[in-house]
Amino acid sequence: SQWGEENLQALSIQEGEDVTMNCSYKTYTTVVQWYRQKSGKGPAQLILIRSNEREKRSGRLRATLDTSSQSSSLSITGTLATDTAVYFCATDDQGGSAKLIFGEGTKLTVSS
Amino acid sequence: ETAVFQTPNYHVTQVGNEVSFNCKQTLGHDTMYWYKQDSKKLLKIMFSYNNKQLIVNETVPRRFSPQSSDKAHLNLRIKSVEPEDSAVYLCASSSDWGSQDTQYFGPGTRLLVL
Numbered sequence: 001s002q003w004g005e006e007n008l009q010a011l012s013i014q015e016g017e018d019v020t021m022n023c024s025y026k027t028y029t030t031v032v033q034w035y036r037q038k039s040g041k042g043p044a045q046l047i048l049i050r051s052n053e054r055e056k057r058s059g060r061l062r063a064t065l066d067t068s069s070q071s072s073s074l075s076i077t078g079t080l081a082t083d084t085a086v087y088f089c090a091t092d093d094q095g096g097s098a099k100l101i102f103g104e105g106t107k108l109t110v111s112s
Numbered sequence: 113e114t115a116v117f118q119t120p121n122y123h124v125t126q127v128g129n130e131v132s133f134n135c136k137q138t139l140g141h142d143t144m145y146w147y148k149q150d151s152k153k154l155l156k157i158m159f160s161y162n163n164k165q166l167i168v169n170e171t172v173p174r175r176f177s178p179q180s181s182d183k184a185h186l187n188l189r190i191k192s193v194e195p196e197d198s199a200v201y202l203c204a205s206s207s208d209w210g211s212q213d214t215q216y217f218g219p220g221t222r223l224l225v226l
Binding site: 008029030031033037040041042043044045048050086088090091092093099100101102104105107 | 116152153154155156157160168202204211212214215216217218219220
């Protein structure tokens with residue numbers, strides 16, 4: 001498997017706090033995509049960061065990629081209750097098919 | 113703005129029945145996908161079509177079959193449902209095939225097999 005064996009992680013924070021979610025992957029990837037899935041909806045992409053980038057920002061979001069440790073993070077500053085969702089990272093499948101492999105997700109709950 | 117449409121939203125059926133789910137995208141994309149999402153939110157790709165050609169066919173039971181009439185439509189048929197098929201089925205599309213492209217998801221079809 002591309003991913004470790006962790007189950008769906010859960011984080012609960014208060015509105016206004018900052019949060020960082022991490023994921024690690026086992027094999028080389030050319031890209032990490034971060035998606036957010038709100039209740040009853042399909043996932044929606046937040047940020048795409050390529051292997052030659054160390055950091056990428058979009059509004060309150062910041063993604064990092066460390067290819068040497070095969071890990072990526074997504075930070076949200078000044079969280080809002082509307083940030084409540086499950087967050088996924090996804091990487092290449094280096095088996096040759098170039099498909100996207102989704103990690104197991106982090107369930108973030110932001111209380112107002 | 114929703115551009116990937118799925119029907120039905122929710123379907124309840126008995127073991128052994130046949131079900132069919134529809135997906136349409138209005139983004140003009142060449143690639144479409146079906147994913148299965150289990151109760152732990154794990155997303156697993158099942159099939160992918162690029163320009164109406166099947167390019168990914170994961171190890172799924174043979175009772176699952178994708179059906180593509182044109183680049184904008186990709187349906188999923190399950191011939192004889194089993195209890196373990198209960199899940200959310202998500203359709204997605206991207207402009208081209210590959211991990212570099214953003215995937216746009218529909219809202220999903222929730223299947224409950226009794």
